[in-house]
Amino acid sequence: MFYTNNRLRALAVGLALGLAPLPFPGGHAQAATAEAAQQQYNIAAGPLNTVLTRFADVSGSLIAGNLQLAADKQSPGVSGSFTPDQALARILAGTGLVADRDPDGAYVLRDAEAAGTNELSPVSVTAPNQYSVQNSLSYDRGRIEALQPQDMKDLFKNESSVSVGGSIPINQKVYVRGVEETAMLVTMDGARQNNKVFHHNATNLIDPSLLKATRASAGVAAADDGPGALGGSLAYETVDVGDLLAPGDSLGGFLDGRYASNGDTVTSAGSVFGRANGFEALGYVKHTDGNDYQDGNGDTAPFTAPALLSGLAKIAYQGDGPSRFELSHETVNDEAARPYRANFAGLDGGRPVPDSRIYDLTRENTVFNYSRDTGEGYWNPKVTLAHNETELETREVPLSAPDTTIVYTGITESLSATLKNVFHTRLASVSTGVDYYDDSAVFRFEGDPDLEENAQNTGAFLQVRQPVGDKLDLSYGVRYDQQDFTGTDDSEHDDSGVSSNVFAEFFVNDHLSFNAGYADVWGGTALAENFILNGAWDYGDQKPVEAYNHTFGGKADWNGFFAETNRFETRISNGRVPSFSVGPNEVADFDIEGYDVSLGYIGQRGEVSVKYANIESEKDGEPATSFDGNYFTAPLGEIITISGAFRMPILALELGMSTEITLDNDALEAAGNEQEGYTVVDLYADYQATRNLSLRLSVDNLGDEDYTDRASYGQEFATVDTLLEPGRSFALSARYGF
Structure with a gap:
């Protein structure tokens, strides 16, 4: 009291x-x-x-x-x-x-700002991978809760330099500064994600409602992020009890409900969490159901009904000391009839196929983490042991045999481990250690032998994060990787390589800084997607993939106003683009470059930002299409995002909006069509009705625009019937916490 x-x-x-x-x-x-x-x-x-x-x-x-x-x-x-x-x-x-x-x-x-005081300066070195000068994007739990994302497109909707193609979760792919996530190192709670199952579906099926943080180091990733970060790293973290439970409370929970008018979509979710005597436990489950949505023309988009089921279970222990033990299991499933090729509606010409087939996609992620982070001294170890598996089963009734069902199954799996320690010295923070992964891709068809590729990689790394006076922050590192690759014919291929990175930010004064970074990355041989594996492949000599990244930019802020600009390029050599009929060793070179600019203001009552990105992608010297850019990039062109929020604390009310504007892109006009520009506006109003009850009223695609997302497949091809995005939708969300 x-x-x-x-x-x-x-x-x-x-x-x-x-x-x-x-x-x-x-x-x-x-x-x-x-x-x-x-x-x-x-x-x-x-x-x-x-x-x-x-x-x-x-x-x-x-x-x-x-x-x-x-x-x-x-x-x-x-x-x-x-x-x-x-x-x-x-x-x-x-x-x-x-x-x-x-x-x-x-x-x-x-x-601190409202109190009229100056924010205190940090007194200890921040733990690696929590904040890094190399981060190009960093969302905390507050930002994610403010967005209330229903899918990955919602999560990154305010970022012009991050695009998400696809209209429903099962076909969504993330592109960071033009690089597809398959060509990045993607982790969930520190666990390596291996999900190159089928190029027609999502690369990583993720429910963003589970997340407390998202970080990206585009292009120039740190050595301790992990192996194979060709176009950088993308890290996701799931929520902990401490992110949800108020200080002093031992037990809590919430119930979520959402109804969206387009497709009569109903989402329900709930969580219970608690802590006592250093122990923590959390359980979460979410289900989304509904009908096919209508596009901006008022036409029903067949086979797009939501069917997402996700869950998270986590237990942890942390006593009075700095050591923390954590075990988590996360799962996401989507099972429903989808377009035969899930990332577009249809194809004019080619072999006759059914209109749809069942896609049953499940991704599971189990992770054990131990960490001891004091923020000082020489003994700050972290151990991560993880198992990640994604299984896709497709079931189709062939036109030639309507009384039969053909089942194909693809499984990608990763066992990974990381052991590292952070040495906090007077001059720098030094992260060093070893990591390991055992990745496999398996294709199964009843009556035939399993086809499998496997890659095992052992790496050692050193990353130094060093402030030099109060004007310069440095981050630089090196890693060595040794890979053993096995093909579908049981042929074995060994290779090794060195990767390095350096990033620097120079502070001219309290309001202006400049940064630059470079990384060369050795990536070994990437697994082929399992739906194209062929037991007759002849592997012969393989070329390891390598990437060269550079970026430079500047930041300015003054009294809440901010501006930032970046110039970046990722060049990928010997990127693996295998084909079922041609062979496993097909490679291509990719060059992805561009720049982005952002302007805005953040104040006590609200914020507003305008962001612009211009990204061009080439494959072997020619503009890359969404077909031959599979696994690496997509044609994006010019994208503008405008977002803002205005808070009225006395009324417990927040109003917000986000707008995406894409300009016409004629770089691929020779392929059949140019990419048409569009403007999409979303609005929302949040109301804290009581201490325990919060409400959100939102309008998505206010103008009922009929469009295909810029990062979605096929819009540059005259023969491809693309999936238009959902038209206007009104949604009411409620959360009751207890």
């Missing part, structure tokens, strides 16, 4: 804003007398809510404030002997928050 007028005022203000006070365990008398006493703290870096909970347990302090301020932030933790004031200042360093002490000894969290 709160005992003073100040505490009552904090409670009243919180209730007026639809927010909750943050009670912490500990006696009132202890809080009142704790200011002068020094105590020993050993609280590891992690979600700010979790770190604050441990601080309250150790110090006996009480904390009040706006729950949402802390919910999406990471803390560097604290280690050493400090007063509560000193310890809390270190915990809040770099978060943009401060804590004011009330006369009764309680702390009240406030936004």
